[in-house]
Amino acid sequence: MLEVRDVSFYYRPDRPILRDISLELRSGDILCLLGPNGTGKTTLLRCILSLNKIKGGSIALEGQELSKVSAKKRAEMMAYVPQASSVTFPYEAGEIVLMGRVAHLALGSRPTEKDRRRAEEAMDKLEISHLSRYQFNEMSGGEKQMVLVARAVAQQARILIMDEPTANLDYCNQVKMLKVIKVLAEQGYAILMTSHFPDHAFLACSKAVLMRDGVIMAQGMPEEVVTTENLTALYSTPVCVAEAKLDSKDTVTKVCIPVMNN
Numbered sequence: 001m002l003e004v005r006d007v008s009f010y011y012r013p014d015r016p017i018l019r020d021i022s023l024e025l026r027s028g029d030i031l032c033l034l035g036p037n038g039t040g041k042t043t044l045l046r047c048i049l050s051l052n053k054i055k056g057g058s059i060a061l062e063g064q065e066l067s068k069v070s071a072k073k074r075a076e077m078m079a080y081v082p083q084a085s086s087v088t089f090p091y092e093a094g095e096i097v098l099m100g101r102v103a104h105l106a107l108g109s110r111p112t113e114k115d116r117r118r119a120e121e122a123m124d125k126l127e128i129s130h131l132s133r134y135q136f137n138e139m140s141g142g143e144k145q146m147v148l149v150a151r152a153v154a155q156q157a158r159i160l161i162m163d164e165p166t167a168n169l170d171y172c173n174q175v176k177m178l179k180v181i182k183v184l185a186e187q188g189y190a191i192l193m194t195s196h197f198p199d200h201a202f203l204a205c206s207k208a209v210l211m212r213d214g215v216i217m218a219q220g221m222p223e224e225v226v227t228t229e230n231l232t233a234l235y236s237t238p239v240c241v242a243e244a245k246l247d248s249k250d251t252v253t254k255v256c257i258p259v260m261n262n
């Protein structure tokens with residue numbers, strides 16, 4: 001669905017930000033992009049969304065060079081879920097979700113009954129229909145994040161690009177969000193998400209990409225690449241990947257623990 005090949009990018013030629021980035025995203029994938037602050041994760045998402053023009057390499061959507069895909073077509077294929085923040089105007093949650101239909105409207109036309117139905121279906125899918133008339137700016141971080149995912153689902157794009165979808169969420173809402181992401185992947189969506197929680201790669205993701213200083217250090221299945229050695233090198237601080245027994249049935253999961261040295 002999405003193929004990134006040897007991509008490079010800089011804001012200023014004397015300071016490369018991304019170098020030789022290659023990754024692939026297929027239907028059903030949940031790819032977790034991990035890396036320290038300032039390493040270029042958001043910059044890469046912006047390149048994939050065509051908000052930054054790449055300086056080298058290529059990005060292909062369904063086999064077609066991204067620069068040759070029209071903005072309308074791109075929006076039909078790919079949706080962006082930003083981190084939840086406030087909006088300028090006092091929109092209701094339902095109106096925000098309806099904005100996901102813009103990609104499907106002819107220039108200057110108003111949303112049709114079908115668009116409204118799609119928006120309602122997206123809210124149903126995320127079990128937030130009861131929030132439809134709430135003021136977006138008055139909602140909690142977790143509720144806002146769900147509304148932004150619903151907007152992407154209403155857009156009916158099969159690739160979801162999510163910038164830290166679990167940032168600022170409590171455990172309950174982190175789990176809720178990861179469950180939603182898993183269900184969407186099971187329905188055939190391809191999901192690329194950034195995160196500062198390597199544990200989330202184990203909880204929900206099929207692939208992990210470890211990025212440092214604008215290059216990919218390692219990528220593969222979370223069990224293979226999210227390791228004590230790799231995380232310690234990635235974050236320049238000791239991190240231990242340990243196994244935790246979850247219940248009496250001996251279910252074991254991996255957890256990542258930053259180690260405080262004296």
Ligand SMILES: Nc1ncnc2c1ncn2[C@@H]1O[C@H](COP(=O)(O)OP(=O)(O)OP(=O)(O)O)[C@@H](O)[C@H]1O
Nearest residue numbers: 011012017035036037038039040041042043044196
């Ligand atoms: N518009 C810009 N102009 C110049 N430099 C920028 C711009 N946006 C980001 N940068 C720089 O590019 C580098 C990568 O930033 P980016 O936001 O992609 O990192 P990130 O990995 O997403 O970080 P974080 O985890 O903190 O969100 C940083 O050094 C940042 O200062």
